[in-house]
Amino acid sequence: MDREEYLRKCSNMKCQRVQLDESYVPSLQDDEMEVEHLLEEPRNDHVSLDGTLTSHTALNDKDDLELEVLDGFLGDGFLDDVDINDLEGTDVFSNACGGYFLDFDLAKVEILEHGAYEDSPLENSNSESHSPGFSGSSTVGGISESTKAPNSTQSKSEIKSLDETVIHDTHGVFRNNPSQPSNVDCMYNISLDIQHLHELNNGYPLAGSILSCKKENVTVEQCQSAPPREKRFRKPTQRYIEESSNLKSKEKVSTTGVKRKRRTVSLSNEFHTKTKELKDIPSDESSSGNSDVTLSELQRCKKHPKKEKLEYDYEPFSSEESEDEHLTPKRGRSKDRRKNQRMWTVSEVTKLIDGISQYGVGRWTDIQKFLFSSEGYRTPTDVRDKWRNLLRACTAQKFSNKEDEQNDETAPRILPFSVASRVLELAQIHPYPKRRNKKRFTSESYGPSSSLGKRNLRRKKCT
DNA sequence: TTTAGGG
DNA sequence: CCCTAAA
Numbered sequence: 096m097d098r099e100e101y102l103r104k105c106s107n108m109k110c111q112r113v114q115l116d117e118s119y120v121p122s123l124q125d126d127e128m129e130v131e132h133l134l135e136e137p138r139n140d141h142v143s144l145d146g147t148l149t150s151h152t153a154l155n156d157k158d159d160l161e162l163e164v165l166d167g168f169l170g171d172g173f174l175d176d177v178d179i180n181d182l183e184g185t186d187v188f189s190n191a192c193g194g195y196f197l198d199f200d201l202a203k204v205e206i207l208e209h210g211a212y213e214d215s216p217l218e219n220s221n222s223e224s225h226s227p228g229f230s231g232s233s234t235v236g237g238i239s240e241s242t243k244a245p246n247s248t249q250s251k252s253e254i255k256s257l258d259e260t261v262i263h264d265t266h267g268v269f270r271n272n273p274s275q276p277s278n279v280d281c282m283y284n285i286s287l288d289i290q291h292l293h294e295l296n297n298g299y300p301l302a303g304s305i306l307s308c309k310k311e312n313v314t315v316e317q318c319q320s321a322p323p324r325e326k327r328f329r330k331p332t333q334r335y336i337e338e339s340s341n342l343k344s345k346e347k348v349s350t351t352g353v354k355r356k357r358r359t360v361s362l363s364n365e366f367h368t369k370t371k372e373l374k375d376i377p378s379d380e381s382s383s384g385n386s387d388v389t390l391s392e393l394q395r396c397k398k399h400p401k402k403e404k405l406e407y408d409y410e411p412f413s414s415e416e417s418e419d420e421h422l423t424p425k426r427g428r429s430k431d432r433r434k435n436q437r438m439w440t441v442s443e444v445t446k447l448i449d450g451i452s453q454y455g456v457g458r459w460t461d462i463q464k465f466l467f468s469s470e471g472y473r474t475p476t477d478v479r480d481k482w483r484n485l486l487r488a489c490t491a492q493k494f495s496n497k498e499d500e501q502n503d504e505t506a507p508r509i510l511p512f513s514v515a516s517r518v519l520e521l522a523q524i525h526p527y528p529k530r531r532n533k534k535r536f537t538s539e540s541y542g543p544s545s546s547l548g549k550r551n552l553r554r555k556k557c558t
Numbered sequence: 559t560t561t562a563g564g565g
Numbered sequence: 566c567c568c569t570a571a572a
Contacts, residue, residue, distance in 0.1 A: 436566060437566090457561070457562090458560095458561095459560080459561070460559090460560060460561085474566095475560075475561080476560090476561085476562095476566085476567085477566075479561075479562080480566070480567095483562095483563090527562095
């Protein structure tokens with residue numbers, strides 16, 4: 096109907112928001128009031144503007160606030176679900192949205208274009224970012240997650256099935272299916288509105304973070320289960336304010352695509368940390384932290400697939416069957432070397448000894464393949480190094496044992512006697528293959544048959 | 559590509 | 566644990 100009027104409203108809203116941005120002050124009250132103002136002003140025409148949405152909300156008209164919030168959300172130019180197809184191409188709309196929500200708009204459009212998500216596994220939080228339209232789902236998750244920030248006290252439990260409902264209903268909206276009565280639509284919009292509220296408070300859009308934040312649809316439920324009244328008037332947390340102001344000072348308001356994109360990263364980071372802090376909802380995002388860290392981790396993971404955060408932990412030989420991720424960073428020394436040091440557990444050492452006794456010394460690849468393939472880490476080189484170190488330790492222990500046994504602190508690790516004995520025994524059977532003497536160029540030592548025969552001999556001996 | 563040695 | 570040389 097009055098799209099022009101609507102767009103005009105949007106334009107006005109944009110101006111207001113820009114003003115808000117410029118006059119940003121740490122004071123909570125002012126911002127909140129202004130936000131409220133922004134939210135409420137365009138309400139009336141909007142309910143009448145969009146019939147579909149009205150019908151949607153009418154189903155829930157018992158809850159006044161939902162309407163209200165929804166209206167505010169709509170009035171801020173945050174696109175209504177139904178009109179997006181029409182509006183998507185118009186520059187006016189984009190401008191009216193101030194570019195802030197462009198990311199989100201595009202995400203939605205993407206969903207609309209890609210269409211077929213009736214039974215897409217959106218509820219599967221692990222399947223993120225695989226399908227082209229999944230940004231839409233992540234949008235949902237991200238938005239709903241944003242509601243978590245101000246409503247940290249809400250119950251996060253229950254409703255897996257409802258989760259699905261949310262998703263499907265959301266799809267219904269995306270499919271422009273007005274006949275699908277959905278209370279979730281309202282929830283969805285409410286969460287969006289909250290999101291928007293934050294942006295207004297912030298002076299920054301979180302839309303980017305919405306896109307980068309993935310899944311956690313469970314939080315959608317939180318919007319519903321929570322008392323809706325509180326949402327609008329809840330003040331942001333202190334931490335949120337601090338982060339916002341920090342962001343503000345870091346980067347001035349800019350709606351250019353590039354800057355928005357860059358913001359997306361940092362915002363998503365902060366967003367994630369914040370949400371994690373407020374609620375430790377299990378999030379399987381391996382690392383939404385520093386991209387640098389992620390990059391290095393990735394690079395490292397080429398060699399060692401499963402390197403995790405380092406954390407100091409107990410002695411490797413203290414626990415028998417805990418072959419979890421023990422990584423000792425060795426913080427102070429050797430900055431580059433031994434970045435990912437993972438302590439060898441007794442079970443691992445035992446396995447190593449078994450493998451050596453089975454395959455022989457020198458066949459590190461086999462040992463790793465047959466015994467340490469499940470670990471993921473422990474390359475053949477690691478295995479060999481460990482054996483080398485074991486030999487050294489055992490010999491050292493053997494000698495030091497003769498003197499005394501008081502060296503609790505001097506000796507870094509005391510091998511269990513069984514392990515040490517086995518290592519010594521194996522060391523006698525399989526001497527560690529020393530490289531042949533450098534200067535010996537005799538045909539015997541140079542010929543491959545020699546070394547190979549030696550190794551075969553060793554192997555034969557053990558088998 | 560695997561192994562060995564050194565750092 | 567990492568790097569490099571040798572095979």
